[in-house]
Amino acid sequence: MGLTSGGPLALVIVLGALLFGGTVVCWPRLASRGPRFVAGRVVLLTATQCAVLTAVCLAANQTFGFYAGWADLFGRESARGVVVDHDTAGGGGPRGPVQVVSTGRIEVPGGERPQIGGRLQKVEIVGRRTHLVTPAYVYLPPEYFQPGHRARAFPVAVVLTGYPGTAEALVKGLRYPQTAHALAAGGRMRPMILVMLRPTVAPPRDTECVDVPGGPQAETFFAEDLPYAVSRHYRAAGGPRGWGVIGDSTGGYCALKLAIHHPGTYAAGAGLSPYYRAPVDPTTGDLFHGDEELRSGADLVWYLEHRPAPDTSLLVTSSRRGEGNYRETLRFIELVRDRKPTRISSIILGSGGHNFNTWRREIPAALRWMSGRIADG
Template identity: 35%
Template sequence: MLGLHASTIRLDDGWVVAAVAVVALALVALVPWRWDAWRHRRTWRSVTTVVAVLGVLVAAGAGVNYLGSFYPTLGSLLGSSGNPGEGTVADIGPDGADLPAALPLLDARSAQGHGSVLHMVFHGPRSGITRDADVYLPAGYTDPAQAAVRYPVVEWLPGFPGEPREVVALFGVTDLVDAAIAEHRMPPAVVLVPDTNGEPRFGHDEECVDASHGALDDTYLTTDLHDWALHTLRVRPEREAWALSGWSSGGYCAMNLALRHPDLYSIAVSQSGYDRTPDDIVTGDLFAGRPDLAAANDVVAHLRDRPAPTAILATAGADEDDEQAALARLRAAAVPPVTLVTHTFPGGGHNQVAVRAQLPPLVDWLGRRLPAPVAPTLPIPDPPS
């Protein structure tokens, strides 16, 4: 397309929305203007009316997409996976196999006080799922003097129908983390941003669960990714050093996965999330009518019946009625050893503007709870006999 890739064509830009709206207005104006001028009046009156209605629908969809950033690029709308590394500085190949080749670039950025976001295609051996993922490594990760240091980890989960570039490029989460680390508001940490849904993205909301007769997303996002990080990166293995965070469906995923896997995670942040999977035209019945599977992925049921020592921050905007109702259910169900903090942001709304405005205090909250990197001490040798 004239040298452009679909993933570089933004759909969430205000100018794009304005242009679509102008075209829609022109199509609407064309109907009465040409009403009696057509040679074949019945045919062309019908055609122009239908086209005008379609134009209005497209303009309305563009406006909704601008507010919610459901499809930030044409590539995400079409479900194409080209240029998946948007917002990243290097591609490290399948499962990060080419990470050593990217180390000089990381060194250069680290010398300037910046961490680096890298793109890879990650294959989960247990789940059998292969998708894109981004990896943020903090400044100093490649410093030879820090070669024994292991870092805490945050898995940041996109909302539906988002992808890693939503978190990295659109919301700028890794930039916020980079700044928080530089300003000592967060300890140096590794951030993993996996694709939670894959492609195609139409009608494909998988909610990060191991669906009945479906994809093993839970296994992919927890066991597979956790094991890969432990074997490939220098990260701390303790549950106290692992956190999950996300927006919208990513917020639900963060809470649900943390409570389902208390052996792996101790912290969860839900930004405008909810407490159970929807059963709608986009998601469908992920559990094939099985109440046991539904209960096993219900955050309120976990808090009430299977509480684990987990620190949870759940937030929503004051104008988000469904999310506020979810917060009330969480507060009513939470019992020790869960530590639940809820917060309502003024105004808000389920859109990218609100997400960006609310993210800085969420990053700071995480920063106060993540443990610092550690360098394992060497065992003291036994004295010679």
């Protein structure tokens, strides 16, 4: 059973309830002062509290999608699956850069029909240059399957989680496909392909979308491998005007960085609760190996102050109360305003913490913004 499934949580809740009941029943028998009785009380209280704490942690993981399984939790995720591609809609073929694992419906009215609900594919993406392999979900809008749009190349929004995060959390927790479906059905945004994945392309390491010297080439994966793979397999728009990238937290930093560093690939980048420079901590390891140019380039403020302004559109979000990046975001907006042709927009909430509830309030407006800045091929 995976950590995001309901089985482990239900099991721990039942165990906690049994331990609580056992504590209530046995407590009078353990009321004496002898060492054996004291030890019994300690064991019962400790076991009950551990069960409650585990249930809380599992519930939080299920809500926010931090870890997909036990190997992911303990940093031992390394196995690569052998995938047989049963999809016939794309052109990648069984040995192509996109390997389709499964195809399912979107939880919307009429979602059993692709022409009405679109489709959600679980895939593995293979990097042509970097040889990185990462799981992802791809949302194909209803128009992708409609006869009148067979020749249409759709714009693409790459959607990134925070760290550690799981791609599944973008579907179940943040509900990107359902939101995009509702907005497009209401005429509030153009239909687009969503490619949803985590920025952690070399788990468990947090690479911060950096080309690590002698290590994972994460930035190259997102700037080159991912667009190549998706464009070869799906009817995706070509050229820089057809692609955007959006993410939250670490994914928000990566989204801004990719749009700033690679305006020839991404016409727009939206950072929900982003930060603006790559941290170095135990989860990242040494990202730069003494390369000061690489370190400086990972600081978006430094980059915009010292490099030619890129022709791209940026969106940043924060909250006056609850977000730690509020003042830094205001300074970033002021900086970009003076760096033409770079364009800057923002969403500033009155209050909202660094969490899914805040991002769900921002995602509809961010997707509409993205829709206005990327185009069909």
